Amino acid sequence: xxxxxxxxxxxxxxxxxxxxxxxxxxxxxxxxxxxxxxxxxxxxxxxxxxxxxxxxxxxxxxxxxxxxxxxxxxxxxxxxxxxxxxxxxxxxxxxxxxxxxxxxxxxxxxxxxxxxxxxxxxxxxxxxxxxxxxxxxxxxxxxxxxxxxxxxxxxxxxxxxxxxxxxxxxxxxxxxxxxxxxxxxxxxxxxxxxxxxxx
Numbered sequence: 001x002x003x004x005x006x007x008x009x010x011x012x013x014x015x016x017x018x019x020x021x022x023x024x025x026x027x028x029x030x031x032x033x034x035x036x037x038x039x040x041x042x043x044x045x046x047x048x049x050x051x052x053x054x055x056x057x058x059x060x061x062x063x064x065x066x067x068x069x070x071x072x073x074x075x076x077x078x079x080x081x082x083x084x085x086x087x088x089x090x091x092x093x094x095x096x097x098x099x100x101x102x103x104x105x106x107x108x109x110x111x112x113x114x115x116x117x118x119x120x121x122x123x124x125x126x127x128x129x130x131x132x133x134x135x136x137x138x139x140x141x142x143x144x145x146x147x148x149x150x151x152x153x154x155x156x157x158x159x160x161x162x163x164x165x166x167x168x169x170x171x172x173x174x175x176x177x178x179x180x181x182x183x184x185x186x187x188x189x190x191x192x193x194x195x196x197x198x199x
């Protein structure tokens with residue numbers, strides 16, 4: 001990228017995380033706290049990691065796109081002792097090219113505090129591959145992109161309500177014109193946020 005392209009891309013990333021953006025990951029009540037173990041599923045350039053790394057005990061970055069791995073390593077180098085970069089797809093099966101969160105996290109499965117998920121429309125598969133994580137963690141927060149597919153917000157809302165999570169959506173709406181199935185209603189919720197209800 002040219003310097004101009006980098007500046008433009010970075011400006012767009014910052015705009016996505018503006019307080020009023022429907023794509024903002026972190027808001028009051030849905031924050032990474034000091035000492036948390038965090039899963040960043042679909043990291044891309046790593047802007048979310050930079051927001052939370054000072055608080056987290058460890059962040060596991062899952063990014064399948066090879067083009068982001070060298071930039072992520074460079075970005076994360078100052079915190080390399082508390083960041084693990086996993087260059088694989090996260091899904092609902094374990095194959096040569098994909099893994100389930102339940103499988104990868106088996107040694108610390110009940111200690112996960114926060115999951116951020118932005119995987120270009122395959123979020124439902126990631127959720128299916130994280131059933132043990134969702135069942136075993138009494139205090140866990142998730143922030144999940146819901147604008148890639150028409151029915152994602154409603155589908156994920158129903159899943160997490162059945163699991164006794166409190167649900168919120170981000171403010172405002174998004175138009176995702178990259179969806180080949182683009183149809184009415186054109187406005188979609190950007191994110192679903194879920195937090196385990198205290199029992």
